[in-house]
Amino acid sequence: MSIEFKILKKSKKSRARLGILKTEHGIIETPSLVPVATQATLKALTSEEALETKSQILIANTFHLHLKPGEKIVKAAGGLHKFMNWSGPLMTDSGGFQVFSLGFGKDFQVGKILKYFPGSKKEVIMPKANPKSLKITPDGVRFKSFLGGHELFIGPRESIKIQEALGADIIFTFDECTAPLVSFKYAKEAIERTHRWAKICLETRKTRQALFGIVQGSRFKSLREESAKFINSLDFDGFGIGGDLGSTKEQMNKILDWVLPHLDEQKPRHLLGIGRLEDLKNNVQNGMDLFDCTAPTQYGRHGVAFTSFGKLNLRQTKFLKDKKPLDSKCHCSVCQTYKRNYLAHLIRAGEITGLRMLSFHNLHFFNTIVENLRKEIKRENI
C-alpha cells in the first residue's frame, strides 16, 4: 500500500479526528476538502493556482478522462501528476457517479441530494429498471451514445485498469451510485452489484495505488449496515461513503450513524460529494477525513462568491458600485487585490477572468474553513 494514515488526535466531543495521510506525492493534513478536477483540471484554474488556494489533494474522474483524452494519452504523458503538473496527491473517482448522473439523475432531473419528490409513487425506481442512456448489467455499465454515438462499457475491471493507467495515489472502486428515488428492492440489488464489483476491483488492482471501497445502500438502514460491514471486511486502504445520503443534515447524520460503527477506525474515510459550506463542519464532526465537492468551483463559475458575510451573487448590479473586497476577512490574492465592483463587471461582461477569480477565492475560502476546523480539533473545540 502506498499510503499511510495516522490519526493524531481524536475529539472527545464528536467523531472528529485530526490525521496525516501520507502518499507518494506528499502528505495531506486531514480532515481535508478534495477539490474536484474532473477533467484533470480544477475548471478555470491552473495547478499552480490550485496550490495557492491551499488545496492539498485533487480528485479527477475516470469516466471523463477515459473519454477525453483517453488514459493511454495520460499514461504516455507520464501519468496524471505530470500531465497536469500537479506534484501533490491525487485521487481518481471510478466513474460510479456517472452511472447515476448520466443515468437516472439525468432522466429524473435530480441530484443525489433530493430536494423534492417528483410525482407519484410510480416514479420510484423499481428493480430491473434502467435509465434511458445507459444499461446497468451484472458486469458493469454500458454507456450509450456519448462520444460520437459509440458505446462505452465500464465495469470494475475496466475502471481499475483506467485508474491504474491514470496513476493517481488513491483510486476508488467502481460502484453504482444510486438515485435518491430508488425503491428498497432496487437499492438492495444495486449494493449486491456494488459489492461484487468491489471484490473484482480489489482483485484487479496490480499497482501500489491505494484503493478505497465505497459503501452504498441508499437511505435504508439495513442496506447501509450491510454495505459498511461488507466493504469493511475486504482489504481496502480506505473507505468512500457514497450515494443518497438523504435530503437534510439530520438524515445524513442518521445514515452515517448506521455506517460508521462498522468501518475500521484506522482507515481514512472519504465522504463522496458532500462539501457545501454548510456541510464542512458536520463532515468533520462525523469523522470524515476527506470529502470532495464541486461547489466552490461550480458556484464560482456561476458568479457566486462565498464569503464570511454570506453568499454573494456577483451578477447583481449593486456590486458594480461596491468598492469592498469580496471578503475583507479573506487573505486570498483575489481579496487582497480586487474589489467587488471589478469582479461584478467581469462576471456581467462574461469575462473568464471573473470566473477564474471567483473559483480561486471560493476554493481558498473553503480550504481555509477546513484548515480552521483542523485547528478546532487540535484545540478540542469540536
Place this chain on the structure above:
RNA sequence: GGGCGGGUCGCAUAGCGGCAAUUGCAUCAGACUGUAAAUCUGACGUCCUCUGGACUACGGGGGUUCGAGUCCCUCCCCGCCCA
C-alpha cells in the same frame, strides 16, 4: 423633386386577417453537493379578487371587417438610389 425599402414590448428580430405578439441580446430573480454545468430555470406592457380576468398596445390619424401589427387612404419620420 422622383423611385424603392422600412418604422413591432430597452436594442435587434419574426409576424403577411383571430395576437399581449416569435426569437436573440440586455435586464431582474432563482437554482447548483463523487461536474452532461463559464450552466440551467423563471420573470420581463400596466393593473387586479392572479392555474383566472380587466385595461392599454405594433409611428400618428382615419377607413374596411364579427375581428387589423397584418388590408385600404392619408400624414409624419428613417434609410438607400436617381435628379
